[in-house]
Amino acid sequence: MSDYTYRISCILQKIVLKTFSSWSIHGSANVPPMGSILVVANHLSYIDPSLLACAIPRRLYFLAKKEVFKPFVRNFLSAYGAFPIDRKLRDRKALLWASNTLNEDKVLVVFPEGQRHPHTKLQKPLAGAAMLALKTQSVILPVGITGSENLGPLWKIAIPTGKITVNIGQPFTLPNVEGPMSHALLNSFSETIMQRIATLLPKEYQGIYEK
Secondary structure, three states, X not given: OHHHHHHHHHHHHHHHHHHHOEEEEEOHHHOOOOOOEEEEEOOOOOOHXXXXXXXXXXXXXXXXXXXXXXXXXXXXHHHHOEEEEXXXXXOHHHHHHHHHHHHOOOEEEEOOOXXXXXXXXXXXXXXXXHHHXXXXXXXXXXXXXXXXXXXXXXXXXXXXXXXXXXXXXXOEXXXXXXXXXXXXXXXXXXXXXXXXXXXXXXXXXXXXXXX
């Protein structure tokens, strides 16, 4: 049932995007056809997970803030591949689910900044993405999204207009680390991840990573 929900949702979203917006995907060939992938992207709008699902030709799974799991959408989100995470604490249940998802050679989407930034500019990341990549030794796939920041109201998400771009970068891995992961190490690798995302964005989106 969950795969059916995901496939139908992607088909409908693609139809809507092609009908109402000027959207484009670059770098689809960069997506590894098999093995675990940690997709990392900037986050501008509630529509971003759906954009990634339409752009990346593999089944995606997501960590999503627990606040969006309202009673009337909870079952759909779970079937779509989302799992709730409490951003106010170290949510071990969510992190275990994420690790298991990657260890099963699936594709997990994480937004390293931890929340939406509709003003477009990249901000400092949380350490979760780097920690998951190191723990599971998964390939990291950076993605830059532009244009979705204009889709704030729900009706705009249902009828997305304007120019929307999903730019998929080259996959990479972090070095294997023996022993405990220090905060300094996680912060360093988190910065590496954000710099990779920044290279896929126009300067006006790069924020503190603009060069």
